Amino acid sequence: MPKAQVDRSLVEHVARLASLSLSAAELDRLAKDVARIVEYFEQLDALDTRDVPPTAHVRLDRAAWRADETAACLTRDEALAQAPRVEGDGFAVPAFVD
Amino acid sequence: MLSDLGVTEIADRIRRGESSAVGVTEEALANISARDDGVHAFLCSAGQVALAQARAVDDRRASGKSLGKLAGVPIAIKDALCTRELPSTAGSKILAGYTPPYDATVIERLLAADAVLLGKTNMDEFAMGSSTENSAFGSTRNPWDHARTPGGSSGGSAAAVAARMAPCALGSDTGGSIRQPASFTGTVGIKPTYGRVSRFGLIAFASSLDQVGPFATDVRGAARVLSVIAGHDPRDSTSLDAPVDDYEAACERSVRGLRVGVPEEFFADGLDPEVGASVRAAIRELEADGCVLRPVTLPHTRYAVATYYILATAEASSNLSRFDGVRYGLRVGGDAAGADLRGMYGATRDAGFGDEVKRRILLGTFVLSAGYYDAYYRKAQQVRTLVRRDFESALAQVDVICCPTSPTPAFRLGEKSGDPLAMYLNDIYTLPASLAGVPAMSVPCAPTRAGLPIGLQVIARPLEESTMLAVAAACEKRAPQPTIKPVDWTRPSRTS
Numbered sequence: 065m066p067k068a069q070v071d072r073s074l075v076e077h078v079a080r081l082a083s084l085s086l087s088a089a090e091l092d093r094l095a096k097d098v099a100r101i102v103e104y105f106e107q108l109d110a111l112d113t114r115d116v117p118p119t120a121h122v123r124l125d126r127a128a129w130r131a132d133e134t135a136a137c138l139t140r141d142e143a144l145a146q147a148p149r150v151e152g153d154g155f156a157v158p159a160f161v162d
Numbered sequence: 163m164l165s166d167l168g169v170t171e172i173a174d175r176i177r178r179g180e181s182s183a184v185g186v187t188e189e190a191l192a193n194i195s196a197r198d199d200g201v202h203a204f205l206c207s208a209g210q211v212a213l214a215q216a217r218a219v220d221d222r223r224a225s226g227k228s229l230g231k232l233a234g235v236p237i238a239i240k241d242a243l244c245t246r247e248l249p250s251t252a253g254s255k256i257l258a259g260y261t262p263p264y265d266a267t268v269i270e271r272l273l274a275a276d277a278v279l280l281g282k283t284n285m286d287e288f289a290m291g292s293s294t295e296n297s298a299f300g301s302t303r304n305p306w307d308h309a310r311t312p313g314g315s316s317g318g319s320a321a322a323v324a325a326r327m328a329p330c331a332l333g334s335d336t337g338g339s340i341r342q343p344a345s346f347t348g349t350v351g352i353k354p355t356y357g358r359v360s361r362f363g364l365i366a367f368a369s370s371l372d373q374v375g376p377f378a379t380d381v382r383g384a385a386r387v388l389s390v391i392a393g394h395d396p397r398d399s400t401s402l403d404a405p406v407d408d409y410e411a412a413c414e415r416s417v418r419g420l421r422v423g424v425p426e427e428f429f430a431d432g433l434d435p436e437v438g439a440s441v442r443a444a445i446r447e448l449e450a451d452g453c454v455l456r457p458v459t460l461p462h463t464r465y466a467v468a469t470y471y472i473l474a475t476a477e478a479s480s481n482l483s484r485f486d487g488v489r490y491g492l493r494v495g496g497d498a499a500g501a502d503l504r505g506m507y508g509a510t511r512d513a514g515f516g517d518e519v520k521r522r523i524l525l526g527t528f529v530l531s532a533g534y535y536d537a538y539y540r541k542a543q544q545v546r547t548l549v550r551r552d553f554e555s556a557l558a559q560v561d562v563i564c565c566p567t568s569p570t571p572a573f574r575l576g577e578k579s580g581d582p583l584a585m586y587l588n589d590i591y592t593l594p595a596s597l598a599g600v601p602a603m604s605v606p607c608a609p610t611r612a613g614l615p616i617g618l619q620v621i622a623r624p625l626e627e628s629t630m631l632a633v634a635a636a637c638e639k640r641a642p643q644p645t646i647k648p649v650d651w652t653r654p655s656r657t658s
Contacts, residue, residue: 068534075524082479082527083486084520085508094517097582098524104583105468105529108541111548118543119550121370121400122356122599122624130396142263148493155488158495160503 070099164189164326169235169383170410172329176234179223183216183234187278190236193327194281202302203312203322204238207281211247212236215278222276230275231390237272238322238331241282242289243374244363245269252365253285253297253315256485256492256514266363267398268332268374268391275390280328283318287516288482289339289367291315292588295579296518303575304346305648306614310572313343316377320347323377324648330378330387334364336371337470338568338592344377344604345567345617348648350384350634351377355624356599357402359388360395368477369400371470371596381605381635385409388627404625412628413635418452420633423560427463428591434570440616441566444607447640448564448633458556458563462548466593467586469549472529472542473597479526482519486510521582546597553598557623562633566591567604567617591619601627605634608642 068074075095079086086094140153149156163172163186175181194207208215219234239245242252244262251257265273272279286296294302294317302317304310305325312321316333320343323331333340335353344351352375359374366372376387389410394403424445429438449455487493487510495501495509515523529538556563568591578585595602601624604617618637622630 068528068537070528074528078524078528078531081531082523083483083504083507083511084515084523085505085512086520087512090512090517090520094521094524097521098528101471101521101525101583101586102528102538105472105538105542108465108468108472108545111462111465111545113541113544113548116544116547118540119546120543122550130399138263143489145263146260146490148487148491157488158501158503158506 068102070102071095164193164329167329168380169232169330169378169386173231173233173235173386176219176223177229183219183278184213186234187212187216187236187280190280190328193325197325197327200303200308201305201321201325202300203283203318203325203327204281205241205251205284205299205318206249208248208279212278212280219276219278231386232272232275232277234276234278235330236278236280236328237387238280238283238319238328239269240316240319240331240333241285242334242365243269243332244365245279245282248279248282250282250365252289253287253299254514254516254519255298256510257490258298258492260491264363267360267395269363271391283316283322283331285318286315287519288365288478289315289334289336290478290518290522292338292342292585293573293579294318295575296516298516301575304572306348307572310574310614311346313346313568313572315339317343319377320344320349320351323347323349323379326379330376330383332374332391333377334372334374335596336367336474337596338589340375340377341592341602341604341617341619342568342589346572346615348606348609348615349377349379350381350603350605351375352384352388352603352627353595353601354388354392354627355402355601357400358601358625358627359391360398360401362395362397366481368474369481370477371474381631381638382410382413385413385631402625407628409627409631412631415628415632416452417448417632417636420453420562420629421560422448422453422455422633423458423556423563424455425458425460425463425556425563425565427460428565432569432590433566436610437566437568437570437616440608441618444618444637444641445564448636451636451640456560458560460552460556460594462545462552463590463594465545466549466597467590469542469545470589470593470597471525471586472538473546475522475526476530476539477526479523479530482523485514518582549594549597550599553594553600557600561622561629563621564633565619565621567619568592571610571614571616595621600624601630603630603634605637606641607637
């Protein structure tokens with residue numbers, strides 16, 4: 065496992081990927097925690113897993129497909145009822161250009 | 163009544179007309195008023211909603227209609243479960259005041275069995291924690307000693323049952339969040355086989371690990387609640403289409419001849435000597451009941467904490483991306499503040515999430531990010547396979563595995579909250595069964611000299627909850643009764 069250099073700038077980059085606007089003080093504190101915990105993760109290096117398949121999920125073999133039929137779902141009003149901001153028939157978000 | 167009777171006795175008395183559902187619910191609500199100031203198990207009490215449900219149960223009985231298996235039984239619900247009549251916050255400021263437009267499948271099943279929803283219980287924010295100290299709404303205290311935590315993340319549910327504010331509760335268990343608080347509070351808590359109980363309406367933390375399960379004052383009560391909530395749900399694609407056994411009958415089953423595996427890795431460094439002695443004594447009692455004890459080995463146990471905290475944080479970082487201030491919950495910034503869309507996302511999530519949730523989102527995003535995915539996330543998935551194989555191999559030789567639920571009794575509030583890694587390491591004995599997806603439960607064994615509860619963990623093969631319950635019921639029968647009671651029992655509560 066390549067050792068990751070978990071420092072403040074890497075954690076700042078990760079926070080951006082995760083849409084978290086952290087204050088400078090939070091970033092200082094959390095970067096230290098993340099670095100320490102990632103270092104703990106590296107003990108998995110001790111295991112040879114070359115021929116081991118990954119487990120993403122256990123026991124999906126007995127899961128059944130649901131019938132492909134239409135069914136009732138939330139009405140638009142129900143879906144919009146808890147939205148912080150609504151415009152017309154939809155969720156309102158700040159203007160953006162991507 | 164709640165101080166003396168469990169789930170099955172209460173439901174049976176109500177069915178026979180010896181008690182009324184309204185009377186039992188009033189007693190539970192009175193216990194909450196008298197005791198919860200000290201414990202803080204509940205985030206909201208259902209009050210009039212609960213009384214209306216109880217009245218409906220009494221009316222059904224009066225008109226000669228048949229009643230369900232949980233007729234009139236008050237049940238406390240972890241706040242991670244969606245309830246359309248009660249707010250559901252998952253212990254997070256980002257969902258403060260949110261009331262979902264639908265009930266979780268387990269809630270529908272409880273109501274169909276005539277249970278009464280008593281209120282929503284406190285939890286670590288988004289179930290991330292082992293002490294309930296990570297709730298945005300204050301810590302829950304252990305009813306046995308208010309200076310200690312009830313464990314977590316389902317600490318509110320466990321404390322509500324321990325203080326007899328409810329005879330049973332629902333929790334959710336991702337890496338031990340039902341079993342560890344059950345152990346800390348002297349209650350029975352079950353994490354069913356992954357897929358045994360529907361996750362529809364459970365606010366997701368780590369989808370490949372999350373499972374809903376019951377707490378109760380006794381094994382039989384927990385078995386009855388499990389029999390109501392278990393079963394296939396077309397709305398959860400990971401729910402198993404397998405028959406549901408008669409879990410209550412299993413509690414009466416003889417354990418003679420069952421092979422009980424004792425994994426030495428669970429009695430290693432870091433185990434509190436009193437916990438070790440109590441659990442070993444409980445296992446020896448099983449031998450007296452005719453069980454055959456066998457040493458087994460689960461060699462990858464020591465890697466479970468690292469594996470779990472890579473996989474669970476990765477899944478959490480993805481699951482929690484839905485909280486962005488658009489469809490529900492808190493929103494900070496936006497047009498008025500002059501922020502763009504990304505700024506609104508970031509400000510909302512920074513204001514809405516607590517420290518531990520941010521820490522885990524950062525860890526999870528990191529292990530999934532370009533350049534690190536194979537080294538951390540994929541590696542952990544491979545080690546998960548090794549942990550799973552450990553259990554397959556051990557459970558081919560024995561019928562159940564017995565071990566401690568937690569390495570220590572309940573720790574003090576504040577003892578570990580400043581050190582996230584120390585908090586994670588406390589989960590060492592519950593994480594392996596979660597990674598393997600097998601059923602596991604905690605049942606009280608002899609308490610410490612100071613009177614703090616200790617839990618024995620019973621682990622079984624997938625979908626063999628019945629065997630697990632039979633062994634847990636045998637332990638319960640032989641466990642020494644605590645000589646002291648939780649401090650909160652002494653507070654006056656009776657209304658009728």
